[in-house]
Amino acid sequence: MPVFVKKLLLWGFVAFLIYFMAFRPDGAAQMFKGIGAALMAIAQGLGDFLTSLMT
Template sequence: MPVLVKKILTWGFVAFLIYFVAFRPDGAAQVFKGIGAALMAIFQGLGDFMTGLMS
């Protein structure tokens, strides 16, 4: 991917995040809570898997 296109997409994404957080804070909070919950579930499952291997 050309550098200019990558830069434009990156700045567009940053602008969208700022807009989303500024004008839809409740929606943004729910999205970030969902992402956090998904990451916690993944790491919990990985931890359970590793514990199962060790015992």
């Protein structure tokens, strides 16, 4: 993928996030809470897997 397209997509994503947080702060907060919960579940699963390997 050309560098220009990557930069364009990145700036578009950043602009969307700013717009989303400015005009729908409750929705943005719920989205980030959901992403955080998913990342924590992944980390917990990885930790459980590594613990199982060690025992």
